[in-house]
Ligand code: SF4
């Protein structure tokens with residue numbers, strides 16, 4: 001994979017600083033039941049990297065100490081970590097909201113048949129990537145048969161109440177463009193998804209997040225190999241909107257990798273750009289127990305323009 005980091009590090013992106021920490025974005029490891037071609041972490045069934053119980057306990061301790069109200073679980077398929085259910089149960093006992101970045105198909109895998117019920121029982125919010133409402137486009141990005149399995153899993157979630165008004169069970173979907181262009185306006189795309197998924201399959205969901213592709217990892221490498229890197233950076237910079245700076249996700253979260261190291265956000269984690277709030281080249285979560293992050297600077301580089309382009313694209317999609 002071609003490395004975009006050297007092209008991104010000299011940057012004129014404005015200085016930004018942290019506000020109150022409310023979210024931990026936690027990567028539980030790289031094991032996954034799928035092996036998507038575009039996967040940022042090259043996850044797959046044979047990956048062995050999984051967060052240990054010790055690190056999970058460190059996280060629970062940190063949540064209590066800093067009154068963290070939200071945890072956002074990613075992977076791999078986060079549900080494949082053997083401590084997933086333990087973390088969810090304990091975090092819910094602390095009163096935290098839990099978000100599961102679910103690839104949907106895991107809910108149908110052998111050994112995970114009870115996972116959808118478990119998520120519903122603990123009122124876990126589901127954020128699921130569905131790159132398109134058309135079968136051909138999904139299977140191209142994620143593998144043959146993934147569209148059908150995703151539809152089956154969405155139906156299973158709907159039966160449990162997910163995506164239905166008044167159920168308290170939130171089901172949000174995520175769209176990424178299939179190439180070097182910005183996503184279309186989120187509201188119009190959400191209406192298309194809602195219409196098509198309901199008409200074709202009777203599926204309902206709450207919100208669609210339309211995210212901008214970041215010029216890093218596999219997508220960055222793809223841009224470099226096609227000679228489109230500078231052009232795409234130009235698109236992101238031309239679409240810069242200062243108004244998006246205020247709601248950047250990195251102002252209120254930290255990202256923790258499967259070994260317990262901390263970064264300003266998931267994208268910085270992928271680029272190995274350490275948290276600059278601490279002076280260490282690599283910092284573990286337990287080393288932050290005594291540090292107040294509020295007001296501390298955030299490590300930025302040119303990929304940050306992906307978060308401020310157009311409607312803005314943090315983990316929550318268009319920023320309010
Ligand atoms: S489902 Fe997600 S984590 Fe798993 S291989 Fe695909 S992109 Fe990677």
Ligand code: SF4
Pocket residue numbers: 248249250251264265266267268298299300301303304305307314
């Ligand atoms: S990539 Fe986005 S979320 Fe991460 S530090 Fe830059 S602006 Fe913040």
